[in-house]
Amino acid sequence: MTGKFQHLTRLTDLSRRRFLQQVAWGTTLATTRSVFGNIAPDDSEPAGEPMERVKFQTEMNDRTEEGRIIIEAQDGGVILEGRDGRLWTILPDDLIERKVLMETQFAPFSHQQLGERMTLELGENFEHRKYGPLVICTNAGKNYADWCGHLFVRLQSTFQKFWKRDDLPLQEPEFPLPICLFATRKQYYNYALADADAATAESYGYYSVKTNRTAMFNITADERGAARSVADVNRRMSKLLGNVATMVHEATHQFAFNGGLHQRYADNPLWLMEGMAMFFEVPDLNNKAGWASVGRPNYFRLNVLKNSRRPPNSLQTLIRDDARFLDPDTAAVAYAEAWALTFYFIKRRRDEYAAYLKQVAEKPMLAYLTPEERIAEFEKFFGDDWAKLDEEMVSLLRRIR
Numbered sequence: 001m002t003g004k005f006q007h008l009t010r011l012t013d014l015s016r017r018r019f020l021q022q023v024a025w026g027t028t029l030a031t032t033r034s035v036f037g038n039i040a041p042d043d044s045e046p047a048g049e050p051m052e053r054v055k056f057q058t059e060m061n062d063r064t065e066e067g068r069i070i071i072e073a074q075d076g077g078v079i080l081e082g083r084d085g086r087l088w089t090i091l092p093d094d095l096i097e098r099k100v101l102m103e104t105q106f107a108p109f110s111h112q113q114l115g116e117r118m119t120l121e122l123g124e125n126f127e128h129r130k131y132g133p134l135v136i137c138t139n140a141g142k143n144y145a146d147w148c149g150h151l152f153v154r155l156q157s158t159f160q161k162f163w164k165r166d167d168l169p170l171q172e173p174e175f176p177l178p179i180c181l182f183a184t185r186k187q188y189y190n191y192a193l194a195d196a197d198a199a200t201a202e203s204y205g206y207y208s209v210k211t212n213r214t215a216m217f218n219i220t221a222d223e224r225g226a227a228r229s230v231a232d233v234n235r236r237m238s239k240l241l242g243n244v245a246t247m248v249h250e251a252t253h254q255f256a257f258n259g260g261l262h263q264r265y266a267d268n269p270l271w272l273m274e275g276m277a278m279f280f281e282v283p284d285l286n287n288k289a290g291w292a293s294v295g296r297p298n299y300f301r302l303n304v305l306k307n308s309r310r311p312p313n314s315l316q317t318l319i320r321d322d323a324r325f326l327d328p329d330t331a332a333v334a335y336a337e338a339w340a341l342t343f344y345f346i347k348r349r350r351d352e353y354a355a356y357l358k359q360v361a362e363k364p365m366l367a368y369l370t371p372e373e374r375i376a377e378f379e380k381f382f383g384d385d386w387a388k389l390d391e392e393m394v395s396l397l398r399r400i401r
């Protein structure tokens with residue numbers, strides 16, 4: 001079976017059908033013609049997904065995109081997944097025209113096509129380069145792109161290998177993985193501000209579930225100018241390991257979504273997503289590439305936790321909703337605690353963690369759990385003795401030197 005058909009199979013599972021009958025988006029979701037309309041009889045090969053050409057209005061202009069319809073609401077609104085992996089949420093009033101391209105099945109862009117598309121968008125001084133499953137579109141120069149490309153290729157294959165032993169819907173990425181690498185912080189800022197928001201633009205990088213892209217900038221650019229060689233990038237990076245952690249963190253989000261461990265626009269608890277990214281982000285001071293191994297203690301997060309006061313129901317508040325992550329006053333401790341819980345689960349209760357992760361990974365889009373449902377779902381896998389869970393987690397952390 002090809003990757004494309006696997007995707008179709010995943011879309012047609014029962015929980016998704018149930019969700020489609022129950023969940024509201026704008027108005028009740030009733031039809032998913034494009035997803036279900038072409039399901040072949042059980043004993044034959046599916047015919048693949050049709051490609052549609054959709055014309056719609058955005059804030060800026062009218063656009064035409066080719067892709068596949070992922071969600072179709074009763075009111076006529078759709079979510080279109082473009083050939084670059086970008087999701088377009090198109091409200092009924094903004095939809096101008098839809099056309100099914102006869103005889104054409106949906107296919108993601110090739111690396112070359114995706115690179116050309118990104119270069120066209122980002123500007124003529126950008127170039128695109130392929131590194132394994134990634135496309136880096138950059139104006140930061142070949143040395144910096146090479147350094148990042150090699151780091152991310154190693155990270156992506158390590159990420160896939162790490163989860164192979166677990167019973168998870170792990171898959172190779174269906175789309176080439178786009179990374180925007182800007183020469184300066186200012187260029188990155190402007191891009192992120194237009195694509196996301198001011199807080200995101202202030203960061204050192206981010207992964208967008210909307211565009212499926214990771215964006216970052218050349219953190220080694222300074223008054224000495226661009227690095228002269230990959231070795232020079234390496235020397236400069238060795239003094240910036242906190243920032244390397246951010247790059248690895250954001251790329252990990254991208255690999256988790258594209259590897260089938262999270263579903264975009266689904267109910268992915270932040271503690272789970274962020275905990276996983278922090279489990280992988282740990283910089284390695286002894287490795288000259290800044291990152292080499294998975295699962296070492298994250299001393300940065302551990303120290304934040306040690307210097308915080310945790311109320312007895314801390315873990316419940318972490319799991320039941322995402323509020324602590326979204327409030328700037330509580331985010332740092334929430335992140336640290338999410339790392340600690342993930343570290344404990346992967347080290348001590350990996351099978352239960354993987355089972356929970358699998359359940360979350362297979363959730364449908366646009367169906368969000370209430371706090372009570374989040375807690376119930378968690379307890380189904382990890383039990384309801386929260387005090388004991390907290391104790392065991394803290395006792396593991398105490399043993400870290």
Ligand SMILES: [Zn+2]
Pocket residue numbers: 249250253273274277
């Ligand atoms: Zn994150």
